[in-house]
Amino acid sequence: TLTERLDQVFKKLKGRGKLTEKDIKDALREVRLALLEADVNYTVVKDFIARAEEKAAGQEVTKSLTPAQLVIKIVHQELITLMGGGENNSLKLSGPSPIPIMLVGLQGSGKTTTAGKLAGYLRDNKKRRPYLVPADPYRPAAIEQLKKLGESLGIDCYTPASGEDPLQTVAKVREQAREKDFDTLIFDTAGRLHIDEELMEELRAIKELMNPQEILLVADAMTGQDAVNVAKGFNDAVGITGIILTKLDGDARGGAALSIKAVTQRPIKFVGIGEKLDAWEVFHPDRMASRILG
Amino acid sequence: LRPGRGMDEALYQELEEVLIVADVGAEATRRLLEGIRRETKKQGMTDAHDILPLLRREVSEILRPYEAPLSIKGAGDGPFVVMVIGVNGVGKTTTIGKLAYRFTSQGKKVVVGAADTFRAAAIEQLEIWSDRAGAHFVKHGSGADPSAVAFDAVKAAQAKQYDLVFIDTAGRLHTKENLMEELKRIKRIVGRELPHAPHEILLVLDATTGQNAIVQARTFHQALGVTGIALAKLDGTAKGGIIVAIAQELGIPLRLVGVGEGIEDLQDFFAEVFVDALFS
């Protein structure tokens, strides 16, 4: 663990008054390694270590904490702040009904499953009347997948006509939602690459027509260094309002969370912690910080 | 890297960044650069321009021994059985569609078995791919025993004298013991029906995955014995550098790369092509 590694670094440091510049550099070398192993992006790590170095400079080694514990405390606190500690990360649900929410992200990140989980959460925890809307006409049986999730939850799911494109879906659903009195529309879009010009243009067009209250980037917790490119791509194209991190029930350290947050400056709102539709939690920055540090 | 530039620490920093940003990982990067330092010293290299070809060769030499396209010759006169495994959402089902199509296009007769009986619309998704590929599709109802479907797929191939069986399994995190046990059971039951089957246990990895891919490969390998790796989604900006450490540690054959969502977007793994893309 990082604590053990830092204890090694500080073995020779017995009861000195302050952390010297050398002590801090040695310790932060271990922290840098831990963050890279956790998949935090190279440049994000560089910036983070520089900031941590400033925070640690001249800190007093007290009796209550070992030098290793002191460094961890500083780094941990800095991580929590960066992960959104103290920030309001609730969903923006105020505004004229029906409120559209758009889920976007790379292929296979968990958007469709997350749409189901979000719908269940909105109905059960927020007492809302959500409508699931499949806007992925490309992936085989994508519509079927969302319909089945809706059925198991007892939540209505829109059925696009054969060959209907996402823009037509947005227009049609808007009318339907008003008639059927749904107050929240959850649009599940097709997985796409941030470098696919055509599909990113489609996403911009969908956003333009839909005018969503929330555009949530659904990202896989095991994503590596590429997380910054993905986050930047989607954020530049449509503007992300929040992040959902999936598959946190695995053992990936989840450094991608820090990378995505650093690039978008947006709150991580929820995490997926399993395949079942109730495997869903509000995001806790402190837990994520501990997980990333390892 | 302009010619005439000397080999300084800044150069090694830049190389470190290229490798880490490609998901090669901090430890594998450290070892690679250590090797490069020794080599440049040994050869008396002083021009920075010489270092990149050296590094590219170093990475290529790690990967090339494991360059091994999927050959379906090892099954005697029965069907060659491929079991496809991996964590959630990596591209297993789509890769099977592509593989089935590759082999039907070569005139081979292919069975596709829908042993993901858990995830919503998994069977429907695979059936569409199987139909596109012109393969024979074997399924049970949703919630059925995956081993039973795998068994039936193999039996169908034997009865019809088909060449190949692809078994799709549900995505699962390697940390879930009971789900790993389920995979072992599928493997056991298939082996009971057809000795030496599954002839290929193909692990699909997502090229966007970071260091966790090594843990995935290690865990699936320990549980089942992985005989081949397919790296999907290399058409994105992720470089898939995690296979360097996986090759070094586990030595699993590198079979295929997925380069898109279309049925033809499947290529054999070539170390040179991979290394070119890594350093581009």
Ligand SMILES: Nc1nc2c(ncn2[C@@H]2O[C@H](COP(=O)(O)OP(=O)(O)OP(=O)(O)O)[C@@H](O)[C@H]2O)c(=O)[nH]1
């Ligand atoms: N273990 C685990 N699996 C998850 C989680 N969220 C989603 N999954 C699984 O990840 C896989 C992919 O999920 P999907 O919902 O199909 O992903 P998607 O983003 O809609 O995929 P595309 O539409 O193809 O881009 C499925 O097997 C899901 O069951 C999670 O939090 N934990």
Ligand SMILES: Nc1nc2c(ncn2[C@@H]2O[C@H](COP(=O)(O)OP(=O)(O)OP(=O)(O)O)[C@@H](O)[C@H]2O)c(=O)[nH]1
């Ligand atoms: N860009 C790109 N997308 C891919 C590639 N391979 C698969 N995909 C996409 O990734 C998503 C997930 O693919 P699936 O085949 O459903 O993945 P899976 O491993 O079977 O998923 P689960 O069964 O839910 O665990 C789909 O949207 C695919 O189209 C690839 O090589 N490139």
Ligand SMILES: [Mg+2]
């Ligand atoms: Mg989907």
Ligand SMILES: [Mg+2]
């Ligand atoms: Mg699948």
